[in-house]
Amino acid sequence: xxxxxxxxxxxxxxxxxxxxxxxxxxxxxxxxxxxxxxxxxxxxxxxxxxxxxxxxxxxxxxxxxxxxxxxxxxxxxxxxxxxxxxxxxxxxxxxxxxxxxxxxxxxxxxxxxxxxxxxxxxxxxxxxxxxxxxxxxxxxxxxxxxxxxxxxxxxxxxxxxxxxxxxxxxxxxxxxxxxxxxxxxxxxxxxxxxxxxxxxxxxxxxxxxxxxxxxxxxxxxxxxxxxxxxxxxxxxxxxxxxxxxxxxxxxxxxxxxxxxxxxxxxxxxxxxxxxxxxxxxxxxxxxxxxxxxxxxxxxxxxxxxxxxxxxxxxxxxxxxxxxxxxxxxxxxxxxxxxxxxxxxxxxxxxxxxxxxxxxxxxxxxxxxxxxxxxxxxxxxxxxxxxxxxxxxxxxxxxxxxxxxxxxxxxxxxxxxxxxxxxxxxxxxxxxxxxxxxxxxxxxxxxxxxxxxxxxxxxxxxxxxxxxxxxxxxxxxxxxxxxxxxxxxxxxxxxxxxxxxxxxxxxxxxxxxxxxxxxxxxx
Numbered sequence: 001x002x003x004x005x006x007x008x009x010x011x012x013x014x015x016x017x018x019x020x021x022x023x024x025x026x027x028x029x030x031x032x033x034x035x036x037x038x039x040x041x042x043x044x045x046x047x048x049x050x051x052x053x054x055x056x057x058x059x060x061x062x063x064x065x066x067x068x069x070x071x072x073x074x075x076x077x078x079x080x081x082x083x084x085x086x087x088x089x090x091x092x093x094x095x096x097x098x099x100x101x102x103x104x105x106x107x108x109x110x111x112x113x114x115x116x117x118x119x120x121x122x123x124x125x126x127x128x129x130x131x132x133x134x135x136x137x138x139x140x141x142x143x144x145x146x147x148x149x150x151x152x153x154x155x156x157x158x159x160x161x162x163x164x165x166x167x168x169x170x171x172x173x174x175x176x177x178x179x180x181x182x183x184x185x186x187x188x189x190x191x192x193x194x195x196x197x198x199x200x201x202x203x204x205x206x207x208x209x210x211x212x213x214x215x216x217x218x219x220x221x222x223x224x225x226x227x228x229x230x231x232x233x234x235x236x237x238x239x240x241x242x243x244x245x246x247x248x249x250x251x252x253x254x255x256x257x258x259x260x261x262x263x264x265x266x267x268x269x270x271x272x273x274x275x276x277x278x279x280x281x282x283x284x285x286x287x288x289x290x291x292x293x294x295x296x297x298x299x300x301x302x303x304x305x306x307x308x309x310x311x312x313x314x315x316x317x318x319x320x321x322x323x324x325x326x327x328x329x330x331x332x333x334x335x336x337x338x339x340x341x342x343x344x345x346x347x348x349x350x351x352x353x354x355x356x357x358x359x360x361x362x363x364x365x366x367x368x369x370x371x372x373x374x375x376x377x378x379x380x381x382x383x384x385x386x387x388x389x390x391x392x393x394x395x396x397x398x399x400x401x402x403x404x405x406x407x408x409x410x411x412x413x414x415x416x417x418x419x420x421x422x423x424x425x426x427x428x429x430x431x432x433x434x435x436x437x438x439x440x441x442x443x444x445x446x447x448x449x450x451x452x453x454x455x456x457x458x459x460x461x462x463x464x465x466x467x468x469x470x471x472x473x474x475x476x477x478x479x480x481x482x483x484x485x486x487x488x489x490x491x492x493x494x495x496x497x498x499x500x501x502x503x504x505x506x507x508x509x510x511x512x513x514x515x516x517x518x519x520x521x522x
Contacts, residue, residue: 005076008075008102009038012069012072016035019094019098020033023094030134030138032133032134033066033095035069036069036130038073041069041070042073042076043253043254044070044232045070045073045074045128047232047255048126048128049078051234056082058074058083058085058086059084059086060083060086060126061086061176062127062128062129063129064089064090064091064129064132065088065090066095067099067102068088068099070130071106075106085109086109088108088111089110089118090110091113100112115172116146116147116168116169120154122175122177124178124181125178125180126181127173127176127183128185129185129186130187131165131169131185131187132166133164134166144161147159148161151171151172153175154172154173154175155170155171155172155174155203155207156203156207157202157203159171159196163196163197163200166187166188167191167196167197170187170200171203174207174237177237179238180236180237180238181236182211183234183237185234186230186231186232188230189216189229192273193274198272204235205240205265208235208236209237209238209240209244210233210235210246210265211234212246212247212249213232213247213248214248215230215249215250216231216250217252218486243265243266244264245264246262246264246265247260247262248278249261249278250279259279260278261278263278273478273480275480276477288498289499289503290499291495291502292496293446293503294446294502294503295443295446296444297444297494299441300404300413300436300437300440301436301437302437304389304392304395305381305389306437308384309359310329310358311356311358312355312356313356319376319377321374322370322371322374325359325362326359327357327435328349328357328432328433328435329434330349330351330428330432330440331351332437335351335353336351339426339468340431341429341431341434342432347432348432349432357401358377358399358401359401360399361400378399387399405435406430406432406433407444408429408445409427409428409429409430409460409463409464410428410430410442411426411427411441411443411494412426412428413438413439413440415486423472424475425472425489441494449463452506459505466502467502470497470498475497478494479493479494480493
């Protein structure tokens with residue numbers, strides 16, 4: 001039997017490779033088709049074995065079976081006489097038809113159907129799935145509304161329009177699970193941090209008993225063709241007890257993780273960023289100063305088309321554009337060799353690569369009268385269809401830009417930990433009048449900090465120095481990580497970073513001042 005399973009698995013691996021090669025990367029991305037590697041599938045089913053008592057028959061379900069990597073692993077770890085039923089769904093005949101032939105002599109029932117349209121039957125006690133990773137913008141509005149309605153009916157989850165298809169699979173599958181049944185989901189770990197993941201986390205804490213979340217090392221991408229950081233989420237379909245604990249593990253493998261920590265459900269319910277675990281301790285609620293007390297943080301400008309709206313000095317001259325309608329803008333972080341940007345007498349950055357943002361709020365008829373060369377440049381943009389792009393088409397006029405004054409300090413928005421600097425994020429002191437694009441976060445002093453800056457002209461340098469002492473671990477505990485070791489900080493995440501060291505720079509800092517500031521920006 002063992003040899004037969006290994007022979008079939010070899011055929012399945014070869015079949016998977018052949019079928020993948022017959023599709024383009026774009027086609028597989030659109031349907032979220034990323035096959036589970038054999039070693040990972042086997043780890044998951046070996047781990048699942050401990051959840052099913054030895055005398056209990058297995059009713060197995062895989063809602064997105066593909067070529068059957070999980071079913072193959074099921075046969076390896078569960079004796080045939082224990083498998084009462086095995087059902088898999090596959091929406092794509094390209095994979096489904098050959099898979100049917102591969103498994104025709106086994107007990108697997110493989111249905112060529114869209115799982116999200118199927119009528120549920122709550123009889124399965126082992127559900128294992130690597131659902132399609134289809135982002136929300138690939139879902140048509142009609143499909144979205146149907147999924148949202150059916151997911152809420154099946155699981156109680158009120159998913160937002162930003163939720164990916166994998167969240168709906170998880171919710172819809174609830175109605176297929178028997179009482180006491182176990183589920184193991186191989187899904188992107190981003191649900192642990194993003195806003196749309198809140199409903200998923202509520203479901204895991206209140207509707208079922210969450211058992212274990214294993215998060216893989218971000219540098220160890222599980223799917224070579226999908227840059228996502230993955231997690232395996234285990235839960236049992238039973239009401240949770242008040243005091244139960246959840247095991248968080250990270251790194252290594254599911255069976256042999258590098259780190260582990262148990263967190264109580266009560267504590268976990270108070271934590272918005274689950275990716276902090278197992279590396280970090282549970283945060284206690286404190287009045288610790290945060291960066292939001294001292295900075296209002298905004299993402300830089302999303303121009304709509306950087307190649308059109310951001311121009312070099314040579315391009316400005318070539319198109320004879322009026323300097324009155326241009327503003328200096330910092331180049332991409334890779335062109336900033338230093339973390340301090342000095343300025344000339346006009347406030348322009350003293351950089352080898354000097355760029356300017358086309359930013360005018362004049363109407364087209366005014367531009368045509370005052371600046372014929374600028375009008376001609378905008379007409380060229382129309383010929384290219386730039387005015388019809390998503391961002392430009394939602395602005396009036398289409399070529400106007402968001403209001404982003406120069407910020408004294410900017411932070412890189414995204415980065416890797418394996419750079420020469422060894423830090424994924426950089427805090428840059430901006431002494432120029434340059435604004436920034438959305439590859440940066442702009443940090444504007446709140447009234448609390450602004451008052452202190454007026455009385456101490458050197459304070460901004462001191463604050464900048466403190467920002468650069470914040471550890472990578474501290475920043476990452478607030479940010480998020482993607483496959484391949486890519487890290488990202490959203491404005492609210494940076495705002496939540498501990499700023500005790502900055503507070504210590506400001507004499508006579510009182511709670512009243514902080515309350516006033518928070519009221520103004522709250």
